[in-house]
Amino acid sequence: xxxxxxxxxxxxxxxxxxxxxxxxxxxxxxxxxxxxxxxxxxxxxxxxxxxxxxxxxxxxxxxxxxxxxxxxxxxxxxxxxxxxxxxxxxxxxxxxxxxxxxxxxxxxxxxxxxxxxxxxxxxxxxxxxxxxxxxxxxxxxxxxxxxxxxxxxxxxxxxxxxxxxxxxxxxxxxxxxxxxxxxxxxxxxxxxxxxxxxxxxxxxxxxxxx
Amino acid sequence: xxxxxxxxxxxxxxxxxxxxxxxxxxxxxxxxxxxxxxxxxxxxxxxxxxxxxxxxxxxxxxxxxxxx
Numbered sequence: 001x002x003x004x005x006x007x008x009x010x011x012x013x014x015x016x017x018x019x020x021x022x023x024x025x026x027x028x029x030x031x032x033x034x035x036x037x038x039x040x041x042x043x044x045x046x047x048x049x050x051x052x053x054x055x056x057x058x059x060x061x062x063x064x065x066x067x068x069x070x071x072x073x074x075x076x077x078x079x080x081x082x083x084x085x086x087x088x089x090x091x092x093x094x095x096x097x098x099x100x101x102x103x104x105x106x107x108x109x110x111x112x113x114x115x116x117x118x119x120x121x122x123x124x125x126x127x128x129x130x131x132x133x134x135x136x137x138x139x140x141x142x143x144x145x146x147x148x149x150x151x152x153x154x155x156x157x158x159x160x161x162x163x164x165x166x167x168x169x170x171x172x173x174x175x176x177x178x179x180x181x182x183x184x185x186x187x188x189x190x191x192x193x194x195x196x197x198x199x200x201x202x203x204x205x206x207x208x209x210x
Numbered sequence: 211x212x213x214x215x216x217x218x219x220x221x222x223x224x225x226x227x228x229x230x231x232x233x234x235x236x237x238x239x240x241x242x243x244x245x246x247x248x249x250x251x252x253x254x255x256x257x258x259x260x261x262x263x264x265x266x267x268x269x270x271x272x273x274x275x276x277x278x
Contacts, residue, residue: 012278017278018278022212026211059238065250066246066250069231069250069254072227073257076224076261079217079220080264083213083214083217083268086213087271087272087275090272090275187212187213190213190216190217191213191216194213194216194217194220195216197220198220198223201220201223201224201227204227205227205230205231205234209231209234
């Protein structure tokens with residue numbers, strides 16, 4: 001073993017039963033659960049504390065449900081293409097992997113573009129996180145949470161797209177030298193991507209429907 | 211937990227969301243008579259069915275891959 005080789009990159013650790021990379025991403029995702037969990041808790045506490053009559057639903061606050069639905073479909077689709085890209089590598093189909101993985105990146109970017117249009121529409125109507133805070137009947141508390149939660153989520157989508165792009169353009173060279181390790185990297189990228197999509201699956205009904 | 215197991219969980223949660231959204235949209239159609247809400251509701255129920263079919267297909271396709 002050379003000085004830079006990390007143990008248990010391909011074979012599972014005898015104690016944990018998973019590779020070091022998979023253990024690492026799950027520990028990271030546990031910290032992400034705490035981050036988003038604290039924000040969801042803030043949402044619940046602020047909403048309960050405001051009195052129901054002062055809290056607008058997403059529709060009442062002016063959010064566009066069909067656009068939110070479209071973005072939800074985009075992210076669910078991106079999770080499907082992500083897992084299919086990993087499955088393609090398991091079946092030694094590099095060409096199919098590239099197609100599915102590129103589609104995942106495209107769908108992630110499409111989500112961000114649609115989100116940017118939603119944001120710009122709100123800004124053009126004078127809706128910002130800090131305007132009118134926190135008068136009863138004013139949706140600004142709602143929008144402060146909306147921008148915080150969706151902004152942080154969009155940042156996570158962006159931070160998923162960038163390493164995925166790297167894996168597709170440069171990282172794929174590892175397929176020729178170490179196929180199992182490259183497949184493991186794609187699985188780790190897929191776990192992160194699924195987590196980010198799962199956060200949106202909870203954000204959509206909470207912000208747009210309730 | 212492998213990506214396979216996480217994906218199955220994700221599809222389950224997505225199916226539940228589609229069903230809940232379908233109920234919400236049909237309820238909204240009952241109040242507003244909006245054609246968009248009706249379309250969203252019907253589309254959502256169809257999507258939940260599609261997700262269940264996809265989940266079964268996915269489980270069959272990756273039956274030899276570990277859940278760990």
